[in-house]
Amino acid sequence: MxxxxxxxxxxxxxxxxxxxxxxxxxxxxxxxxxxxxxxxxxxxxxxxxxxxxxxxxxxxxxAVKSLEQARIIEAERLGDFVPVPLDIDPRFAHSNQFVATVFTDPKFALRDTMAVDRFAEAAPDFVAGFQSYGRTEADSRGIDLMNAVLIFPDEQKATAAAAALERVDHEASDRNTTVAIPKYPAAHAHWQPTQQSIGSWYATGKFVVYTWIYDYLKVYLEKVDLPALLALVQKSLDAVVPSIAKFSPTPPDKLMGLxxxxxxxxxxxxxxxxxxxxxxxxxxxxxxxxxxxxxxxxxxxxxxxxxxxxxxxxxxxxxxxxxxxxxxxxxxxxxxxxxxxxxxxxxxxxxxxxxxxxxxxxxxxxxxxxxxxxxxxxxxxxxxxxxxxxxxxxxxxxxxxxxxx
Incomplete structure (x- = not known):
């Protein structure tokens, strides 16, 4: 086709x-x-x-000619290990053609799903990212599922970034309410109780997995179902976390050799x-x-x-x-x-x-x-x-x- x-x-x-x-x-x-x-x-x-x-x-x-180019190549290498939404749930059989998948600047990839104006403050050591985006419907009538995997130089910086990124996004709206992801207690997450949407930031190794879900139909019908959101976040992390664990990030001092x-x-x-x-x-x-x-x-x-x-x-x-x-x-x-x-x-x-x-x-x-x-x-x-x-x-x-x- x-x-x-x-x-x-x-x-x-x-x-x-x-x-x-x-x-x-x-x-x-x-x-x-x-x-x-x-x-x-x-x-x-x-x-x-x-x-x-x-x-x-x-x-x-x-070999790469600049550090910026090296960051891009590192994000592309990561992409081979990021599951497509179809692998997470077969309902997500459609893509979003207007999403930047490979990125070093979050404002061109994440600005529609999280507050990015304070991204540099929250994640100053961010290396590069790869975003996976799927939809249950071809248009905005179903559920959108996005996973952005962000690379950091080490585990400690990834852990700190997960907490800080959730915090600055949480502070962007007084309607955000903290929620726990039962299977992933270390995840930082929040939602708005009046909307069927959720954001979760989970540190694993040198990565932060940012998961965002938005259910257009339930939002239109003014219905909410938090257990359904939590279950889908967990199902998504169940697929993403073990897959990206197979990827070995390039040490920062070796990036120019890519x-x-x-x-x-x-x-x-x-x-x-x-x-x-x-x-x-x-x-x-x-x-x-x-x-x-x-x-x-x-x-x-x-x-x-x-x-x-x-x-x-x-x-x-x-x-x-x-x-x-x-x-x-x-x-x-x-x-x-x-x-x-x-x-x-x-x-x-x-x-x-x-x-x-x-x-x-x-x-x-x-x-x-x-x-x-x-x-x-x-x-x-x-x-x-x-x-x-x-x-x-x-x-x-x-x-x-x-x-x-």
Whole structure:
């Protein structure tokens, strides 16, 4: 099924100074209706492809170039260990496309769920964070569940930050009332007795897990059920805490040694133009981590597992590494299968192996054009408001895939 990309709001943060390329929220693309053959790939003359202004030269990204960039890479590394809401409760089968997932500045990720104006005061040693966000309904008619995992230099600073962050958020409204999380007595939490919502800050190792739940329907109906909120917080922590315990944070004095790429995935992607609107920096992840960025996690999970995909990267395109070439070709088709919301568009000039589609659905902020292609073990997906740009991106990406060893 085609993953629709939202036209995300620009977030002009330090990310823009660190990396000139960034990823889109959802794993967009449009897929093939046929399996690609080796003869199709070898018959393509790369010199005749229209790649626009996209750079197709092979590159090696190497180590981080600044502390800010290192913090971003550390947050992305953490992301491979943060459960998606679907793993916590299958009801949370939808994502929120307007949430910054990777962050070093909380005001661009957490400002809609907690008071962040005193964040630096409460958590001065914060390193980086990764946020997981899910919904039971595609729109604001169900329950929202968010877990933000925050990294700190040591256990003591994480413990202090959990208490301080809850305190400053509690003080932001005189309607907040302290509550206890029965299974996690060390958690700091509060809610407003007139609203079906809760916030919890729990320190575990070098992390603080901030859990936020908001039940739109109960709020609309003016109903509250505190036991239900507490049970969901506990269920969420039951999944998150043991999972992030498997992640080993980088010692602060070793951050500048972090490598930007993972298994050469970002080396195989074209850079995204600065003009694109964005929420998250570029990144390379385990394939399953892509579920944090797509708008249909259950569908994407089935396709990723079917293809045996093990890596995912997002930059100027979204890129998956599948089990083999046949699986990559199938993944291109599965992730980009046509529905009634799309119609076929012209393939890029001299690249018949690629497919392009136009979105004709009713999502007002959706990106309009999508192209996809597979090569060897890789399936790539581009998206743009202009068909020519989507075609040039996928042509450039195909060139990069062929040329990168």
């Amino acid at each position: 085609l993953q629709i990309r939202a036209n995300s709001m620009p977030r002009w943060t330090a990310y823009a100074l660190v990396m000139a390329v960034i990823l889109a929220i959802a794993c967009g693309g449009c897929g093939s209706n046929e399996q690609r053959t080796d003869s199709q790939a070898t018959s393509i003359d790369l010199s005749k492809l229209d790649v626009g202004n996209y750079d197709t030269k092979p590159r090696q990204l190497g 490598q930007i790429d993972l298994d050469g995935m970002l080396n195989r992607t074209i850079a995204r133009p600065k003009e694109d609107s964005w929420l998250n920096p570029p990144g390379a992840y385990h394939a399953r981590t892509a579920l944090h960025f797509v708008n249909d996690p259950p569908g994407a999970l089935a396709d990723i597992e079917k293809a045996g995909a093990d890596r995912y990267a997002s930059n100027g395109v979204d890129l998956y590494r599948a089990r083999d070439a046949a699986a990559a070709s199938a993944l291109q088709k599965d992730l980009g299968g046509l529905t009634k919301r799309f119609k076929s568009s012209d393939s890029p000039a001299n690249l018949p192996a690629a497919d392009c589609h136009e979105y004709i659905g009713r999502e007002a902020m959706a990106i309009r054009f999508y192209c996809s292609v597979s090569y060897d073990r890789y399936a790539a997906f581009s998206a743009s408001h202009q068909l020519l740009d989507a075609q040039q991106r996928i042509s450039a990406e195909y060139t990069v895939l062929v040329n990168t060893k």
